[in-house]
Amino acid sequence: ITKEQDALMKLIVEAYNKHQIPQDVTKKLLQEQYSTEENFLLLTEIATSQVQVLVEFTKNIPGFLSLDHEDQIALLKGSAVEAMFLRSAQVFSRKMPKGHTEVLEERIRKSGISEEFITPLFNFYKSVGELHMVLEEQALLTAITILTPDRPYVRDQQAVERLQEPMVELLKKLCVLQHPQEPQYFARLLGRLTELRTLNHYHAEMLTSWRVNDHKFTPLLCEIWDV
């Protein structure tokens, strides 16, 4: 790891740590009753705070604010679902106090999300959990997801590639250092990004079905997902 790479690593991890889901949101998980409506409102709060955390993290990715402003928006809108699922998978499989995980799983299952999305969602959560990613890997993988050059409406893709490439190189080196006994670990991490992309489709269906049943979203979620 070069000096520059170490500096980049510290900036990304610092940004990733700076913003966590507010405690009051996770506390409500245990308090509110179990109606579908209450569960949906809780997930709306979780998703809204996840998106707020995502925006703050993204602004702290070195070089992001120097990109074309329209492209900044295109990257955020294009990656919000993937970054949210990546972070919620990490929170779900690790960070939460024991009881919370089961409760959150129960609430997700009973929030009006169709069964066909529930299965891929928890499969993804499980596959992320099995990787036992360290914080540096989680932060870099999230930044790499956000800096995907081929999102819709990105005009200067090269500029995004120039930011993403050094992070992919750094993650590759980190994986070799952190998991010497597992040479294919880096490839497994990138495989998660492919699995993530499939969740975009399910997520869009989920939003539509909620909208059709006249469920209320927050202004931030409406703006980032054009609903």
Ligand SMILES: Nc1ccc(C(=O)O[C@H]2C[C@H]3CC[C@@H]2C3)cc1
């Ligand atoms: N009104 C909404 C409520 C929840 C979501 C959402 O994506 O929820 C995600 C957050 C975590 C729990 C379900 C998924 C993962 C979107 C709109």
